[in-house]
Amino acid sequence: MRIQVNARNRGYEFDAQPGQSVLYAGLSAGIELPYECATGTCGTCKAKLVAGRVGDGWREAPGRKYLKGGAEFLMCQCAPEEALTVEVPDFVYAMEPGTCVPEASTATLRNVRRLTDDVIGFALELEAPRDFDAGQFVLLAAPGVPGYRAFSMSNFARGARRLELIAKRKPAGGFSEWLFDAQREGAKLECFGPLGKATFEPGLGKNLLLIAGGSGIAGMMSILARSAEARYFDTHRGWVFFGVRTMRDAFFLKELSAYAGKVKVAVALSEEDPSATPEWPALVFERGLVHEVAKRAMAGKYQNVRAYVAGPPPAVDAAIRMLLLEARLTTVPENGLKECEAEDGLKVVVANAGGEFFGFQAICPHQEVPLCEGLFDGSVLTCHMHLWQWDVRTGAPLGIAEAPLQRYPVAVEGGLLYLGGDDSALGAGELFNGLEQSILEKLAALARRETYQAGATLYHPGDPAEDFFVLESGRVEFLIGRGDRTAPGGFMLKKGEVFGWAALLDGYPARIASARCLEESALLRVNGKSALRVLESDPAAGFIVMRRLAGLIARYLASSGAK
Numbered sequence: 001m002r003i004q005v006n007a008r009n010r011g012y013e014f015d016a017q018p019g020q021s022v023l024y025a026g027l028s029a030g031i032e033l034p035y036e037c038a039t040g041t042c043g044t045c046k047a048k049l050v051a052g053r054v055g056d057g058w059r060e061a062p063g064r065k066y067l068k069g070g071a072e073f074l075m076c077q078c079a080p081e082e083a084l085t086v087e088v089p090d091f092v093y094a095m096e097p098g099t100c101v102p103e104a105s106t107a108t109l110r111n112v113r114r115l116t117d118d119v120i121g122f123a124l125e126l127e128a129p130r131d132f133d134a135g136q137f138v139l140l141a142a143p144g145v146p147g148y149r150a151f152s153m154s155n156f157a158r159g160a161r162r163l164e165l166i167a168k169r170k171p172a173g174g175f176s177e178w179l180f181d182a183q184r185e186g187a188k189l190e191c192f193g194p195l196g197k198a199t200f201e202p203g204l205g206k207n208l209l210l211i212a213g214g215s216g217i218a219g220m221m222s223i224l225a226r227s228a229e230a231r232y233f234d235t236h237r238g239w240v241f242f243g244v245r246t247m248r249d250a251f252f253l254k255e256l257s258a259y260a261g262k263v264k265v266a267v268a269l270s271e272e273d274p275s276a277t278p279e280w281p282a283l284v285f286e287r288g289l290v291h292e293v294a295k296r297a298m299a300g301k302y303q304n305v306r307a308y309v310a311g312p313p314p315a316v317d318a319a320i321r322m323l324l325l326e327a328r329l330t331t332v333p334e335n336g337l338k339e340c341e342a343e344d345g346l347k348v349v350v351a352n353a354g355g356e357f358f359g360f361q362a363i364c365p366h367q368e369v370p371l372c373e374g375l376f377d378g379s380v381l382t383c384h385m386h387l388w389q390w391d392v393r394t395g396a397p398l399g400i401a402e403a404p405l406q407r408y409p410v411a412v413e414g415g416l417l418y419l420g421g422d423d424s425a426l427g428a429g430e431l432f433n434g435l436e437q438s439i440l441e442k443l444a445a446l447a448r449r450e451t452y453q454a455g456a457t458l459y460h461p462g463d464p465a466e467d468f469f470v471l472e473s474g475r476v477e478f479l480i481g482r483g484d485r486t487a488p489g490g491f492m493l494k495k496g497e498v499f500g501w502a503a504l505l506d507g508y509p510a511r512i513a514s515a516r517c518l519e520e521s522a523l524l525r526v527n528g529k530s531a532l533r534v535l536e537s538d539p540a541a542g543f544i545v546m547r548r549l550a551g552l553i554a555r556y557l558a559s560s561g562a563k
């Protein structure tokens with residue numbers, strides 16, 4: 001079944017197997033569609049149906065509460081019943097080379113064993129070796145239990161033949177009842193994965209803080225295994241906080257003890273005082289909720305730290321709030337946030353992304369929450385109240401966020417921040433961003449500003465390709481092919497997006513697509529040959545632009561190559 005997904009930056013086409021959800025089909029095709037849980041609870045994968053019909057596998061999915069209007073649906077739960085066109089309110093990219101692309105497979109259940117009264121450890125024997133990243137999870141479907149459940153790998157291996165997993169019993173849970181109530185050794189499970197973006201690679205170069213409640217320890221064990229393999233803790237610090245109710249609920253203590261020489265490991269007991277534990281001399285036991293124990297132990301130690309948090313939603317929320325409030329007190333200015341007030345009284349929050357500064361509206365567009373109280377990891381800004389997120393380079397909304405941030409150009413001179421640097425569409429886009437001011441000025445001198453009404457066609461296939469365009473505002477759709485045999489090639493929203501780039505290439509005198517405004521759009525029109533002359537006058541700038549152009553074309557061809 002053919003699916004066309006129009007994201008904010010471009011379009012993608014891929015096929016779904018019969019009954020396969022839109023999300024799983026897109027991810028299998030190497031397209032980074034938005035998701036978090038992949039199992040119907042978080043609402044991150046919501047999309048709008050433009051044409052076609054979907055069948056909803058789980059009409060009671062909790063994530064449906066984030067849907068607005070009848071046309072929205074959860075991509076992780078809905079499968080196409082006919083060819084679809086779908087709109088996704090996010091920027092969507094093809095997966096980077098080297099990404100572990102998820103696949104559907106069948107796996108055999110092995111080594112099923114009780115770890116505690118309500119936690120079972122088990123392994124999945126795979127039919128073919130698979131790569132996954134530390135911190136990722138798989139989806140499993142048991143015979144006769146509708147829907148997939150997510151479980152995090154606790155081991156780490158390249159070309160893995162076995163995935164090690166743990167499952168905590170959930171009273172009256174479908175998968176739990178199936179797993180706990182009978183001998184399941186050797187059972188066959190449907191499997192989809194690997195999934196998940198909260199991964200760890202040793203190239204990170206930061207100290208690691210791992211906070212896990214209950215079964216959330218699984219992914220942390222995978223991160224510890226990956227770190228140990230790379231001798232990461234020879235050069236970095238590490239802290240593990242593992243929260244359980246009582247000693248009877250604790251597991252993996254032997255495995256955690258093996259890491260405890262290099263890493264500080266604390267077990268937080270929420271419902272009993274720790275008694276003498278001679279069995280586990282390398283571990284620290286403390287009374288309290290896991291985020292409280294972590295808060296006490298971590299005071300003043302947040303410099304250059306990457307935190308991973310997992311477990312039941314209340315434990316995760318409490319840990320994230322604790323990190324937002326505590327870690328920011330000692331965050332070094334780099335990768336930090338600060339609210340500033342301009343001379344005219346305008347309040348702006350400034351993000352320092354590795355020495356580059358970006359200015360934004362000071363208050364979250366969702367509710368009256370100051371964004372300077374949010375979390376910033378160097379590229380993504382998160383509002384701490386409802387966890388809306390934005391890409392700081394563009395202000396574009398990510399995940400569940402529904403509105404972009406108003407950007408304010410910021411310049412730094414003599415250690416002072418100034419509002420109002422050059423943020424023209426030319427300078428903001430990926431092709432010319434960061435070029436010398438003198439080159440940008442020469443290019444700007446060639447640009448003609450034009451406004452088009454919704455529906456206006458800018459060019460057709462075969463038209464002379466003399467000018468390229470830079471989008472200032474609005475939306476432009478591409479159609480590849482002619483007459484009835486056209487296919488949308490994507491549409492663009494981002495200020496600074498360049499299109500019609502055949503005008504910058506030698507030997508491509510004619511257009512190969514048509515471009516049409518979907519709404520009133522403002523464009524800069526620049527003559528290609530004149531722009532090339534400017535770039536030839538500064539070969540260093542010319543090289544940068546041509547390298548970016550090659551990347552842009554490669555990306556475009558990679559994602560429309562199936563057509």
Ligand SMILES: Cc1cc2nc3c(=O)[nH]c(=O)nc-3n(C[C@H](O)[C@H](O)[C@H](O)COP(=O)(O)OP(=O)(O)OC[C@H]3O[C@@H](n4cnc5c(N)ncnc54)[C@H](O)[C@@H]3O)c2cc1C
Nearest residue numbers: 037039058147150151152167168170173174175176215218
């Ligand atoms: C990223 C991630 C990683 C996780 N890692 C672990 C882990 O390592 N260990 C662990 O014990 N738990 C983990 N969980 C929780 C786990 O996925 C299960 O939700 C939990 O174990 C309970 O499953 P259950 O079938 O027993 O309960 P149920 O209440 O029957 O189901 C729980 C979940 O299954 C899905 N579901 C239920 N019914 C349907 C249906 N009809 N159609 C489609 N989907 C349905 C939904 O996501 C629901 O929230 C993780 C969750 C996530 C999101």
Ligand code: FES
Nearest residue numbers: 038042043063076
């Ligand atoms: S990804 Fe969470 S609801 Fe679909």
